[in-house]
Structures are given as C-alpha cells and as structure tokens.
Amino acid sequence: MPTHQSHRPAGYAALIERLSLGVPTPWHRSLVAASNTQRVDVTAAGVTEIYPSRYWPGDELCDHLEFALKYDGTDLALLAQVLPAIGPDALVAWIGRAPQGKYARRAWHLFEMLTRQLLPIPDLTRGNYIDLIDADAYYVSNAPVRVRRQRVNDNLLGGADFCPMVRRTAAIESFIGKDFAARSRNLMAAYPPALLRRALSYLYTKETKSSFEIERITPDPTRTERFVALLRSAATEDLCAKPSLIAAQNQIVDARFREGDYRTDQNYIGETVHYGRERIHYVCPRPEHVSPLMSGLVESHARMASSGVHPVIHAAAIGYGFVFVHPFTDGNGRLHRLLIHNILTRRAFVPAGLVFPVSVAMLERPTEYDASLEAFSRPIMGLADYTLDEDGRMHVRNDLGPLYRYPDMTVQVEMLFGFVEQTVESVLVNELEFLANYDRTKSAMQAVVDLPDKDIDLFIRLYLQNAGRMSETKRKSAFASLSDDEVERLERCVQLGYRKADG
Numbered sequence: 001m002p003t004h005q006s007h008r009p010a011g012y013a014a015l016i017e018r019l020s021l022g023v024p025t026p027w028h029r030s031l032v033a034a035s036n037t038q039r040v041d042v043t044a045a046g047v048t049e050i051y052p053s054r055y056w057p058g059d060e061l062c063d064h065l066e067f068a069l070k071y072d073g074t075d076l077a078l079l080a081q082v083l084p085a086i087g088p089d090a091l092v093a094w095i096g097r098a099p100q101g102k103y104a105r106r107a108w109h110l111f112e113m114l115t116r117q118l119l120p121i122p123d124l125t126r127g128n129y130i131d132l133i134d135a136d137a138y139y140v141s142n143a144p145v146r147v148r149r150q151r152v153n154d155n156l157l158g159g160a161d162f163c164p165m166v167r168r169t170a171a172i173e174s175f176i177g178k179d180f181a182a183r184s185r186n187l188m189a190a191y192p193p194a195l196l197r198r199a200l201s202y203l204y205t206k207e208t209k210s211s212f213e214i215e216r217i218t219p220d221p222t223r224t225e226r227f228v229a230l231l232r233s234a235a236t237e238d239l240c241a242k243p244s245l246i247a248a249q250n251q252i253v254d255a256r257f258r259e260g261d262y263r264t265d266q267n268y269i270g271e272t273v274h275y276g277r278e279r280i281h282y283v284c285p286r287p288e289h290v291s292p293l294m295s296g297l298v299e300s301h302a303r304m305a306s307s308g309v310h311p312v313i314h315a316a317a318i319g320y321g322f323v324f325v326h327p328f329t330d331g332n333g334r335l336h337r338l339l340i341h342n343i344l345t346r347r348a349f350v351p352a353g354l355v356f357p358v359s360v361a362m363l364e365r366p367t368e369y370d371a372s373l374e375a376f377s378r379p380i381m382g383l384a385d386y387t388l389d390e391d392g393r394m395h396v397r398n399d400l401g402p403l404y405r406y407p408d409m410t411v412q413v414e415m416l417f418g419f420v421e422q423t424v425e426s427v428l429v430n431e432l433e434f435l436a437n438y439d440r441t442k443s444a445m446q447a448v449v450d451l452p453d454k455d456i457d458l459f460i461r462l463y464l465q466n467a468g469r470m471s472e473t474k475r476k477s478a479f480a481s482l483s484d485d486e487v488e489r490l491e492r493c494v495q496l497g498y499r500k501a502d503g
Helices: 012-019 061-072 077-085 088-097 101-113 171-175 180-189 193-214 220-231 242-251 287-305 311-325 334-345 358-364 365-382 401-405 410-448 451-467 472-476 484-497
Strands: 008-010 029-031 039-043 047-049 145-149 153-154 266-276 277-283 385-389 395-397
Touching: 008 012, 008 061, 012 029, 012 061, 012 077, 012 358, 029 061, 029 358, 039 358, 061 077, 061 088, 061 101, 061 277, 077 088, 077 101, 077 401, 088 101, 101 145, 101 153, 101 220, 171 311, 171 410, 180 401, 193 220, 193 334, 193 358, 193 410, 220 242, 220 334, 242 287, 242 334, 277 365, 277 385, 287 334, 287 401, 334 358, 358 365, 358 410, 365 401, 410 451, 451 472, 451 484
Parallel strands: 029 047
Antiparallel strands: 008 029, 039 047, 145 153, 266 277, 385 395
8 A cells, every 4th residue: 555645654664664674564554644544454465554643653763663562563573673773772772761661671572582682771670570472462372481581471472483473363263263173073973983983094095195186296105104104193292393303204205305304405496487497486494594493493382382372373383384494305395284283183173083184175275275375485585585596506695584483374374274164164074974975875775786895886986976877888897787677776875875965
C-alpha cells in the first residue's frame, strides 16, 4: 500500500526507512496521519494500520522502537538488525530514563540476546517481573525462564541461535478449538481392533510412499521398509537430536548420499530451465550457520516439548524450521515430514499406534504445501545476493542469518493445521471406511460364491474401476467359471457394500 503524503511511517516502518535497512516488509506496518484518521487495511501480505496524529511517538529512533514493540509486535528477525543499528549509546540513554519501563526492559533484554553484547547498565534489583513476549499476541512458552538482570520472564519458543515466532490468529485459534486429537481418538474408537490393525499397517506404507512422491522419488523396497521403520519408532524415540537425525538421513537416502555430519557446502533448491541455466527457488543458510542453527533448533524443540505449547505449533515450528535450515545435501524434505510425525506422536496428539498420514494430505494439496514453503523462501529470495558458477556451485555474498534464526512460522502453523484437519476428516475416514466396506462386501460375496480372497479383491477392484460394472472382457478372462446370475449377484454385493462410501 503506497504511503499517503500526509501519513508518516512510524514504528518498524520508520526505523527501516531511517536506518536504510534491507529487510522484508514487516507483517504489521504503521502510519500516523496528520488528522484523526484511523483505519486498518488487511491484505494477504500483511496489515497496514493508520493511527490518528496524537499517536506520533516522537522523532528519536528509540521513540519509534518503543512504538514498534507496543503496536507492531515483536519481529525478532527485524529487531536483530534494528537494535545494533540504533546502537548501544541511544539504547542506554533511553533505558536510563525509564529503567522500569516495560518496553525499555524488553528492548534491553532483546539487544543482549540478539547481539550477545552486554549494555553498560547494572542489573535491576527491584520491580515486578514482566513477560518478554505478549501472550495475547503470540504463542509462548508456558514455562518461562526468569531473567534477573532485566527482571523479565523469557517466554520465547527458542533462544538466540533459533527462535520461531507464531502470532495468534483467528485461523489458528479456530483450529485449536476443533480438538483434532479428540476427533481422531473418537474415530478410531468407532472401528474394531482387527480392522484398525490392518488400516494402520497400510497407512504406514501409504504415508511413506506419499512422502517420497512429494519429491517425485520412487523408493525401492528397502528404502520404503526403512522409512516405515522410522515412522514406527516415532512413538518412542526423539528424533530431534543430531545423532538421531544423521542416523535417519542415512536410512532414507541412497547409500551414496549418506552423510556423517551436517553439510559444509552451500546448497540451494532449484531446477534446470535451460542448458547451463538454473532457476533458484530457495537459497539455504550459509554453511557456517548450519551447526549453530541446528543446535538452536534442538534447544527450541526441547523448550517447546516441556512448556505446554500446542503440539501442532511445536511440530510446524520444528518440522518446517528443519527444512528451512536444510542441514543435509539430500533427504531434508522427508526428514522434515518425519519430524512432524515424531513430534505429534510423542506429544500424544496422535492416538497410540496411529501414524498420522499428513504427507498424504500434503500430496493431495500440492499448491497449499508449496505455499507453506514459499511463504518463507520468497522473502529470502528477494534479498539473497549470490553467484552461481558454471559447475552449479553457489556463493552467497550477504548475511541473511537473522531471517533463518528468527522465522515467523505463523503461515506454516496455519497450513499444518489445515493438513491435520484433512488427515482427520478425510484421509483417515476414507481409509477406515474403505476397509469397513470391504469387510462387509467380502462377507456378502462369500455367501454367494466362496471365492478365494485374491479373487474377491480382484472382483471388487475391477468393479470399482469400471464405474460399477464388470466389463465383459475382464469377466471372461478372470471369472469365466461364474454364471451370469452369480456375477450379477456379486456385483450387487459390491454395489451395496460401497454405497456408504459414495454418500
């Protein structure tokens, strides 16, 4: 949205302009009118809010910093560049004028966390503890760390090396209210144990194939079995640790591409569009940043696991955070989806023994899945300064570290909730109901003709594939021994057995 000539940027918008920062546009942008105009414009790109003239914070940088923390939210990736640019002297002077001020104390703590540099200010010795992040605006840790220096409760979802931020939105609140964990438990309770065992065995394989198919990979039987084994271990083993991630990577990739550590080369995601030309979709973090990012991601995972953060928020932040770091040369996408399974299962969001086939939902909605990745990669690509040599080696010239360390995961959380909803309401229901229909149909067919199981399977499949009628050719080749009456009665059994599936 263009700035009206009588509207002055305030908060983050003013700081970006005055400090000449090359950063993505913040999701919340503030303008102050010369009159009493007050308006909020919401688009897919974010929110632009216009405030009346009395809201003008002042002309100093710290005036706009306080305004930003109060009205624009806590954008850690942006603050990681804003705070050093404002500089220690201005911050010390501001904090000295109001050492008990809520926003001054937050800025003080964040400066020291994000820059790893102490300000020459003595520790506070009095005053109540305040929350670092507003729990009404963000999802936060329910087990905050008390920081005596600024007397703040650090309720972030991570630390200095990696800290995802998730804004409270109407969409996420609505998803949480639907209680998909309870819905999936109720769904499973509606089917007999024997049928559930068969369904779960099939779902492990279907989820594995879908996860590979998203990347247009057809795994051999050995790699399929290894991935299924990893899915089955998700309930007992925490995979979000360096040794476990390396071991998992070794199991799911071609033996030639197994790695013994995180990558030390610059990688990227792209496609060849012409001989010697690549279209780059995503520039991954520089190799020297990978190890600290992954240590921070593991720390963030542990913090969320013990602090009551909703399991889907936890799974999205870590699962997507992993794939954005891209710590290996191969297997990152499959590991990202495996981590989502691992967290949902270990956090008891998924009923015991059940694999949640979210990859199936992602595969069925590729545009939305791509959008969940592009919401993060697009701002990176807008700022990345890189070269690509004739051998495909990339060199990244600018430091985009804060964007990788402090990602806003709101979009990814909303998208994962959408995939979870489809998994519970559609994928699981369809698979379980298909098997239930099969059992009913099989029992009815055996009362007509005592066919072997493989012939029953074939008859049902051919009937359903041919829009509810056995083709004459297939009948003569596969069921020549059956009379016309028997075929007609068997068709009727299939029709009645699968009528529920059609509505």
